[in-house]
Ligand SMILES: Nc1ncnc2c1ncn2[C@@H]1O[C@H](COP(=O)(O)OP(=O)(O)O)[C@@H](O)[C@H]1O
């Protein structure tokens with residue numbers, strides 16, 4: 001006998017030796033009865049989940065003998081099931097049949113959207129699609145685990161770093177989805193599966209659509225707290241930033257245990273508290289990035305998943321690298337007389353004057369000690385000035401060779417011309433933030449040596 005809870009062959013015993021479940025609750029009249037067969041090869045088991053437009057069952061692929069998840073198109077309120085033959089019938093009311101058919105086409109779009117990302121680690125794999133019982137079915141790999149909403153309910157909050165590590169594969173997959181011109185539009189903990197091995201996968205492309213699609217139908221159900229304000233408006237401009245908001249809201253939920261205030265309410269009065277206000281241990285940098293992703297207005301928000309990932313990674317490295325805290329005694333200020341010379345173009349990438357470089361090992365220190373005066377950059381400036389005035393094809397390569405001869409190189413013994421190369425992150429930090437308050441929080445100019 002098949003256990004309709006886990007789809008293992010359990011033999012003649014009542015209690016399944018695999019999942020230890022004895023009895024399944026009776027299925028509701030609108031659901032398929034366990035043991036039904038669809039697509040001539042999939043046995044239907046218990047219901048895994050049910051949303052506005054579909055019912056997802058566990059199933060067994062009788063040919064390959066593997067469990068699968070089977071999602072059936074079933075728009076609640078627009079259809080019912082004929083229990084004599086399992087057929088799904090659109091409700092007999094004006095416009096219902098047209099709506100039903102349109103939804104079924106959308107369901108195929110959902111399957112095709114997922115199928116485009118087959119084998120993408122952060123996305124559930126689609127195995128099959130077919131029509132039957134006057135409705136349609138998507139067959140997916142069965143993900144063994146619980147959805148993130150249930151996982152968080154059971155396990156409580158996560159550390160920011162842990163939550164980011166967990167969600168990063170989904171963020172990277174979203175980057176690919178966006179590159180392909182698609183937006184998911186329904187990211188939330190209940191559409192992310194937390195697998196038993198600790199990894200996560202994104203499911204439910206039921207609301208996905210092409211960016212360029214002008215049909216901004218509101219017929220998808222919005223998840224309060226996860227859907228940004230543009231999804232509530234017919235004319236709201238949706239794009240990758242829409243998914244950025246939802247994934248940041250999901251991160252927020254993971255680390256605070258709270259669903260963010262509903263976006264529409266935030267447009268009147270933005271009372272969204274920062275995670276640190278709940279006592280979450282999070283660096284200012286990381287918190288600023290999270291709040292940037294959760295900016296109410298699209299124009300204030302982080303625009304792409306690529307940018308979000310980059311900012312998160314920068315914020316995390318920032319936290320791990322040494323901090324330039326004047327009160328930290330390990331960073332004694334130089335007496336003014338011994339302040340190291342630092343050409344302005346390099347000062348940009350270095351800690352404020354008066355503090356030694358936090359970069360411990362400098363493979364070029366010895367090399368630089370042997371040579372004198374001027375900086376690398378100044379040297380190359382002179383070189384290029386010369387070539388503008390006196391192009392090399394006329395003056396001859398000889399000059400250039402001479403100039404490039406290491407013995408002719410003049411390098412300041414104290415300045416480190418490689419500083420910029422060894423801490424390129426610092427350079428990015430000093431991007432102008434304009435008057436966007438979220439960006440200003442990230443690109444904090446107070447540690448800019450020129451602003452002192
Ligand atoms: N491939 C899968 N493997 C295991 N469980 C799944 C799978 N797909 C969906 N589920 C479960 O079914 C629930 C509903 O599926 P989902 O695709 O989100 O449909 P809905 O449109 O009803 O929200 C999910 O929250 C999850 O618990």
Ligand SMILES: [Mg+2]
Nearest residue numbers: 051190191204
């Ligand atoms: Mg769902």
